[in-house]
Amino acid sequence: MGDMVYFLEDFKPGPLDVYRKKASFSWKEMAVTIENPKMLRFKHSIWKTLSADPLFARSHGDMSFEEYRNITMDRVLKLLDYNLLPEEKMFDDPNLSSAFTIALQQYDGSLAAKRSILIDFFTNAIRGLGTARHYDVLEAAAAGKIFGCVAITEVSHGSNTRGLRTTATYDSTSQNFILNTPDFLAAKCWPGNLGQTATQACVCAKLYTEDGECHGLANLLVPIRDPKTMLPFPGVIISDLGPKIGLNGLDNGLLMFENYSVSRESLLNKTGDVTPDGKFVSPKKFQDPTKRFGASLGNLSAARAGLIPMIAQLMCDALTIAVRYSCIRRQFGHDSEELPVIEYQTQQYRLIPHLAAAYVVKYFGHSIFERYVDFLFKSFSEPDKDTVKMMGTEIHILSSAAKPLASWLARDAVQEARECCGGHGYLKLSGIGTLRNDNDANLTHEGDNHVLIQQTSNWLLNIWTNKSAKSSLGQTPLNALSFLKEHDNISRMKFTAKTITDATNPELILRKYKWLVCKILESTHRKYNSLLHETKNSFTSKNESQIYYAKTLSIVFIEHYILEHFWLKLCNASGLSMDIRRILVKIFSLYGLWSLEKHLTIFYQWGYMNGPEDADLIHASVLHLCKELKEEAVALVDAIAPPDFVLNSVLGTSDGEVYKHLQNALLQTPGVFDRYKNWASISKRLSTASKL
Known part of the structure; x- marks a missing residue:
C-alpha cells in the first residue's frame, strides 16, 4: 500500500487524535479504496500546484462581484498556461478530465465551471456533433485560443x-x-x-x-x-x-x-x-x-455523467467540516464533563447517514462516468451497434435519476452540516455556505430534477408494458433491471428480519429494494392505465400519476441500483483488507436502511411489513450503525477530504484547532476593529437623547 499512498501526508497532532486513534482502519487505505489512486494522486498534484501560486491564495474576505469575475478568469488563463492536463494525457485516460474538474471544483466551484465550459463542454459538443470540417475550431478551443x-x-x-x-x-x-x-x-x-x-x-x-x-x-x-x-x-x-x-x-x-x-x-x-x-x-x-433530435441533445447532455461525482464530493467536503467540528465542539454531559457533540445520538443520526450516502454516491459517481467513457469508445469501435445503443440508453436513464437523487442528498447533507455546526456554521469562515449555494445550481443544472426524473419512470413503464423487452432484461449491458424477471417471486416476499444482524444484512436490504421496485412499478403502471382509460390522453395520464407513484418509482429504482453496484464492488474486490471491507459493509447497510426508512409507508400499505416491531427494528438498526460508525467518523472523512488549503474552513481544519483558527480568522478580517463610518450621526442622536 505504501507506493499507492505516498502522496497522502500525515496529519499534524491535535485534538482530533482522540477519535483518529479509535478508528479500526487506515484512512489512507480507505482513500485509495473509495477512489482510483491514479485519479486521487492527480488531484493532489493539482492542489499542490495551486497552493504554491499567489494567484490562488485563499481568503475568507468578500470580493466585489467584478473582482470575483476578474480573478476567476485570471485563474482560468493561468491554468491554461500550466497545462496540467495536456490533450494527449486526457485522451490516454479520459477519467483524468473528471478528476481535474472535481479538483478545481473543490477549490472553487466557479473556477471549475468556467474552465470546464470554456474548454471541455464546448469541445465535447464539437466532437459529438461535428465532422472533419470543424477540427480547426476544435483544436483552437482545446488550446485556449478561442473561448x-x-x-x-x-x-x-x-x-x-x-x-x-x-x-x-x-x-x-x-x-x-x-x-x-x-x-x-x-x-x-x-x-x-x-x-x-x-x-x-x-x-x-x-x-x-x-x-x-x-x-x-x-x-x-x-x-x-x-x-x-x-x-x-x-x-x-x-x-x-x-x-x-x-x-x-x-x-x-x-x-x-x-x-x-x-x-x-x-x-x-x-x-x-x-x-x-x-x-x-x-x-x-x-x-x-426523432433520432436526429435525440442524437443531437444526447451528445450535449454528457455533462450529467460527470456532474454526479462532483456533487458527491461536495457532500464529502461539507460533512468533513461538520464531523471534524462535532468531534471538537463540547456541550453538556454527565457530571461536570462536557462531551463532544458527536457523542450525542441526535448528532450521530443527523450526520453519519449522510456520510454513508456520500461514500456510496461517490463510488457510483466515478463508476457512471467510467461507464460513459467506455460507451464513447465502444460507439466508435464496437461492431454490435444495438448493444452500444442499449448501453447508451441505460446510462442516460441511470444518470437521469442519479443526478436528481445525488443533488437532493447533497442539498440535505450540506444543510444538515450547516445546522450541526450551530451558529459558527453560519459564518462564511465555516465554508459551508459556499458549498450550499454552489450545490443549489445542481438541482436544475443539466435538467430540472423533477422533469429529468420522469425520463427514468417513463422508461421503466415502457419496459414493463413491452413484454418482449421484459424477456431480455438480463441481457442489457448494465443489468439495470435483470431482477424483474423474478417479479412474481419477489412480489410474494415478506419482512422476515428478527434481529439487528438480520436487518443489516446487505442481501436482505437489496431484497427489500427489489420488492419496492416491483411493487411500485406494478402500481404505477396500473394507475397510469386506469387514468388512460378514463381520459384517453397519455400526457394527462402520465402527469396525474407522478406523485402516486412515478416519482417514487424512479427514486427507489436508482437507490437500488446504486446500492447493488456498491455491493457488487465489495463482493468482487480483491486485495481489500478485512478492516476496510467491514467498514464499507456497515456504510452500505446504513445508507440502505436509512433510505428504506423513507419508504416505510409503502411497505405497510402493500403488506410487506406487519406490526410496529418491523419498523422498530429498522429504526434500531439505523441507530446501532450510527453509534458504531461514530468511532470511525473522523477517519472516514479524512479519507475523502481535500487538504486544508482546498477545504478552506476554519471549522474543518485537519489539526482540529478550531478555536485557534477561528480567533485568528476573526481578528485578522479587514475592518473588524474599525469604527462605524457614520458614527457621528449615531453619536449626535445619542447625545440628543441623553439630554431628554
Whole structure:
C-alpha cells in the first residue's frame, strides 16, 4: 500500500487524535479504496500546484462581484498556461478530465465551471456533433485560443427543448445561415461564459431550408464576439445575467440574434447537413427527425455523467467540516464533563447517514462516468451497434435519476452540516455556505430534477408494458433491471428480519429494494392505465400519476441500483483488507436502511411489513450503525477530504484547532476593529437623547 499512498501526508497532532486513534482502519487505505489512486494522486498534484501560486491564495474576505469575475478568469488563463492536463494525457485516460474538474471544483466551484465550459463542454459538443470540417475550431478551443459556450436553453424553454424558437434559415445565394431570435422569450439564456468571455457559441436552433421546411433542431458554431475587442459582432446582442445565488465567478448571459449570418460550414453536420444549393441531407440512421433530435441533445447532455461525482464530493467536503467540528465542539454531559457533540445520538443520526450516502454516491459517481467513457469508445469501435445503443440508453436513464437523487442528498447533507455546526456554521469562515449555494445550481443544472426524473419512470413503464423487452432484461449491458424477471417471486416476499444482524444484512436490504421496485412499478403502471382509460390522453395520464407513484418509482429504482453496484464492488474486490471491507459493509447497510426508512409507508400499505416491531427494528438498526460508525467518523472523512488549503474552513481544519483558527480568522478580517463610518450621526442622536 505504501507506493499507492505516498502522496497522502500525515496529519499534524491535535485534538482530533482522540477519535483518529479509535478508528479500526487506515484512512489512507480507505482513500485509495473509495477512489482510483491514479485519479486521487492527480488531484493532489493539482492542489499542490495551486497552493504554491499567489494567484490562488485563499481568503475568507468578500470580493466585489467584478473582482470575483476578474480573478476567476485570471485563474482560468493561468491554468491554461500550466497545462496540467495536456490533450494527449486526457485522451490516454479520459477519467483524468473528471478528476481535474472535481479538483478545481473543490477549490472553487466557479473556477471549475468556467474552465470546464470554456474548454471541455464546448469541445465535447464539437466532437459529438461535428465532422472533419470543424477540427480547426476544435483544436483552437482545446488550446485556449478561442473561448466557447453552449447555448441551448431559452428564456421561456428549458427542459422542453422541442419548444426552442431560435431559427437558423439557410440562404443559398450567400450560402449562409441567417440566425434570428423572434422575441425576448426566445433569447438564449443561462449559457456559462456567455456574459463576458465566450467568443464562440454552439447554438441550438430550428433549422429551416429555403422552401420553408423545418428540419428540427440543429447546432451551429457561431462567432459571437470579436476576439480583438471582446465586443459582440453586429447582429449579436449579449447581456450578462448579473449576480446569482452562487457561482458568481461564472458569467452567465443572454444571447439574441438579428439577421446574423454564419457560414454553411458552421453547421455541426454529423446528423444532418445542407448542401450548397439548399437541400437538407442526413445519414440513413438519422433520417428520422426523432433520432436526429435525440442524437443531437444526447451528445450535449454528457455533462450529467460527470456532474454526479462532483456533487458527491461536495457532500464529502461539507460533512468533513461538520464531523471534524462535532468531534471538537463540547456541550453538556454527565457530571461536570462536557462531551463532544458527536457523542450525542441526535448528532450521530443527523450526520453519519449522510456520510454513508456520500461514500456510496461517490463510488457510483466515478463508476457512471467510467461507464460513459467506455460507451464513447465502444460507439466508435464496437461492431454490435444495438448493444452500444442499449448501453447508451441505460446510462442516460441511470444518470437521469442519479443526478436528481445525488443533488437532493447533497442539498440535505450540506444543510444538515450547516445546522450541526450551530451558529459558527453560519459564518462564511465555516465554508459551508459556499458549498450550499454552489450545490443549489445542481438541482436544475443539466435538467430540472423533477422533469429529468420522469425520463427514468417513463422508461421503466415502457419496459414493463413491452413484454418482449421484459424477456431480455438480463441481457442489457448494465443489468439495470435483470431482477424483474423474478417479479412474481419477489412480489410474494415478506419482512422476515428478527434481529439487528438480520436487518443489516446487505442481501436482505437489496431484497427489500427489489420488492419496492416491483411493487411500485406494478402500481404505477396500473394507475397510469386506469387514468388512460378514463381520459384517453397519455400526457394527462402520465402527469396525474407522478406523485402516486412515478416519482417514487424512479427514486427507489436508482437507490437500488446504486446500492447493488456498491455491493457488487465489495463482493468482487480483491486485495481489500478485512478492516476496510467491514467498514464499507456497515456504510452500505446504513445508507440502505436509512433510505428504506423513507419508504416505510409503502411497505405497510402493500403488506410487506406487519406490526410496529418491523419498523422498530429498522429504526434500531439505523441507530446501532450510527453509534458504531461514530468511532470511525473522523477517519472516514479524512479519507475523502481535500487538504486544508482546498477545504478552506476554519471549522474543518485537519489539526482540529478550531478555536485557534477561528480567533485568528476573526481578528485578522479587514475592518473588524474599525469604527462605524457614520458614527457621528449615531453619536449626535445619542447625545440628543441623553439630554431628554
